Amino acid sequence: MATAALRVLEAEALHYRRAWRGSVVSTFLTPILYLLAMGMGLGTLVDRGAGTAELGLPYLEFLGPGLLAATAMQVGAGDAAWPVMAGIKWRRTYDAVLATPVAVRDIVTGHLAFTGLRLTLMATWFAVVLRLFGIAPLPRGLLAVLPAVLAGLAFSAPIMAFTASLKSEQGLTNLFRFGIVPLFLFSGTFFPVEQLPDALEPLAVVTPLWHGVELIRGAAVGFPTAWHPAAHVAVLVGFLTVGLVLAVRRLERRLLR
Amino acid sequence: MTDDPLVAARSLTKRFDGFTAVDGIDFQVRRGEAFGFLGPNGAGKSSTMRMIAAVSPPSDGTLSVLRRDPVTEGPAIRSRLGVVPQEDNLDLELTVHENLVVYGRYYGLPREECRRRADELLAFVQLGDRADAQVESLSGGMKRRLTIARGLVNRPELLLLDEPTTGLDPQARHALWDRLYRLKQQGTTLIITTHYMDEAEQLCDRLVVMDRGRIAAEGSPRELITSHVTRDVIELRFAVGEQDTHVATLDGLADRLEVLPDRILLYTADADVTEAAIASAGVRPEATVIRRATLEDVFLKLTGRTLVD
Numbered sequence: 085m086a087t088a089a090l091r092v093l094e095a096e097a098l099h100y101r102r103a104w105r106g107s108v109v110s111t112f113l114t115p116i117l118y119l120l121a122m123g124m125g126l127g128t129l130v131d132r133g134a135g136t137a138e139l140g141l142p143y144l145e146f147l148g149p150g151l152l153a154a155t156a157m158q159v160g161a162g163d164a165a166w167p168v169m170a171g172i173k174w175r176r177t178y179d180a181v182l183a184t185p186v187a188v189r190d191i192v193t194g195h196l197a198f199t200g201l202r203l204t205l206m207a208t209w210f211a212v213v214l215r216l217f218g219i220a221p222l223p224r225g226l227l228a229v230l231p232a233v234l235a236g237l238a239f240s241a242p243i244m245a246f247t248a249s250l251k252s253e254q255g256l257t258n259l260f261r262f263g264i265v266p267l268f269l270f271s272g273t274f275f276p277v278e279q280l281p282d283a284l285e286p287l288a289v290v291t292p293l294w295h296g297v298e299l300i301r302g303a304a305v306g307f308p309t310a311w312h313p314a315a316h317v318a319v320l321v322g323f324l325t326v327g328l329v330l331a332v333r334r335l336e337r338r339l340l341r
Numbered sequence: 342m343t344d345d346p347l348v349a350a351r352s353l354t355k356r357f358d359g360f361t362a363v364d365g366i367d368f369q370v371r372r373g374e375a376f377g378f379l380g381p382n383g384a385g386k387s388s389t390m391r392m393i394a395a396v397s398p399p400s401d402g403t404l405s406v407l408r409r410d411p412v413t414e415g416p417a418i419r420s421r422l423g424v425v426p427q428e429d430n431l432d433l434e435l436t437v438h439e440n441l442v443v444y445g446r447y448y449g450l451p452r453e454e455c456r457r458r459a460d461e462l463l464a465f466v467q468l469g470d471r472a473d474a475q476v477e478s479l480s481g482g483m484k485r486r487l488t489i490a491r492g493l494v495n496r497p498e499l500l501l502l503d504e505p506t507t508g509l510d511p512q513a514r515h516a517l518w519d520r521l522y523r524l525k526q527q528g529t530t531l532i533i534t535t536h537y538m539d540e541a542e543q544l545c546d547r548l549v550v551m552d553r554g555r556i557a558a559e560g561s562p563r564e565l566i567t568s569h570v571t572r573d574v575i576e577l578r579f580a581v582g583e584q585d586t587h588v589a590t591l592d593g594l595a596d597r598l599e600v601l602p603d604r605i606l607l608y609t610a611d612a613d614v615t616e617a618a619i620a621s622a623g624v625r626p627e628a629t630v631i632r633r634a635t636l637e638d639v640f641l642k643l644t645g646r647t648l649v650d
Contacts, residue, residue, distance in 0.1 A: 087449065088447075088449075091446045091447050091449070092447075094443075094446060095432075095443045095446065095447075098435065098439065098443060099432075099434050099435070102434060102435070103434060175430060175432075175433060176426075176428065176430040177430055177432055179396075179426060179430050180426070180430040180431070180432075180444070180491075181447060182396055183394060183396065183419060183422070183424040183426070183492075184419055184420070184444070184447035184448055184495070185416035185417075185419050185420045185447070185448065185449070186447050187415075187416065339396075340396055340397060340398070341357070341397060
């Protein structure tokens with residue numbers, strides 16, 4: 085069973101080896117652009133005003149770890165959306181895999197393992213970027229890799245379950261338009277959630293991103309986390325576990341009918 | 342022991358949300374034969390295939406595949422099956438060769454062995470010179486042959502082919518049939534679904550005629566033809582609007598009459614005698630075709646409908 089999931093992982097890695105150029109630009113270059121524009125450009129203004137005093141640290145240091153969490157979310161969500169839809173419907177490659185001894189749970193765990201690998205790669209690169217911008221020394225940046233991987237997977241697993249129940253790709257477009265993009269903007273990446281209207285604040289707190297942001301900020305720049313770190317980890321593990329179980333169940337219902 | 346059927350179904354049934362796709366069918370597939378499910382689209386052939394392939398649990402009845410239960414022993418069965426689905430689901434992002442290697446890995450074969458088998462199978466399906474090509478660049482016939490090669494990567498005892506030549510041009514169909522003959526000669530058991538009667542006649546040792554989820558008849562192509570229809574068929578076509586006026590005259594000139602929207606079929610043991618009788622009855626059709634009866638005629642007799650509409 086575990087070995088079957090490894091075979092799925094291996095196939096995905098082979099794909100990536102052939103198609104990595106496209107994703108390298110988005111996942112590797114985008115954070116640098118954001119840090120330059122928002123962190124150094126906008127950050128100078130923020131720090132000149134009340135920013136640093138309110139945040140408790142320079143804006144660039146606030147933003148860097150938040151961006152890592154947000155990028156992890158985007159990688160995790162993206163991997164669970166279009167490639168999964170292609171496997172189910174567009175190219176039906178999951179049908180081909182399921183004709184072999186490989187089971188649905190192997191597809192799900194193998195795919196998540198591959199997403200985990202991609203997240204690890206991305207977050208490690210991010211640690212280097214954080215060091216280059218003088219935001220965090222390398223060891224602290226590397227300390228943030230694990231929470232980033234966890235945050236990304238906490239998105240990936242439930243979104244895989246969501247994709248498994250979709251009839252058309254319109255649902256995916258809506259997910260990004262009304263889910264991922266607002267989270268990116270309002271879940272503590274660019275400003276603390278305390279700045280949100282009181283009614284919206286609890287909403288940010290129930291999403292995995294905020295917990296990821298808290299953990300990563302704590303790890304990378306030593307900023308005190310809102311809850312006990314173990315509580316944040318527990319929430320993320322919860323999202324991952326429930327998502328995994330749901331994804332397997334829904335894909336089984338859809339593909340093995 | 343060896344006479345045990347490779348696949349055995351009793352009262353096999355598949356329902357989807359109140360719709361019955363397969364309605365209590367019985368059949369057995371013997372080792373080494375090419376067994377066919379012939380029927381129009383929607384007859385329940387693909388649903389039956391998916392149950393045999395252990396990716397769709399039966400709603401009712403019993404099914405054994407390679408003497409195992411597909412519901413509880415799916416992985417064990419699938420490791421000894423090859424599947425060629427109706428729609429190619431090859432991995433378009435990988436090369437021809439990589440498709441086979443990756444697939445072999447799903448069966449747990451060592452990487453080196455996968456590469457060896459990929460080379461061997463590409464030679465077998467005459468794609469050796471396209472090993473490093475992208476799948477997307479292949480023609481429809483080549484893709485189908487690659488899908489067959491992929492289905493053989495685990496050296497299966499039983500190969501399932503769902504509508505193997507649908508959408509292919511005649512030349513590509515013959516190339517594919519040729520490969521399937523070769524496989525059969527090598528001892529692979531084949532199960533084929535098709536709605537082409539010529540394909541069923543060419544490939545199948547034995548077949549069942551399926552219609553609306555049920556089996557209408559069973560036998561070898563020859564048996565089915567001799568037991569359900571006459572040897573010869575005369576097809577008559579008339580000018581527009583004239584056909585109906587001749588039906589009464591023609592009735593009784595042959596063993597059986599089949600009136601289709603565009604032509605009348607006369608089933609007879611001796612076409613020459615009947616043709617003469619038609620002429621002396623004063624019937625002057627626009628066109629007359631005399632041919633041997635086919636499985637299409639069997640299907641028409643059994644169901645009142647044509648296979649391909």
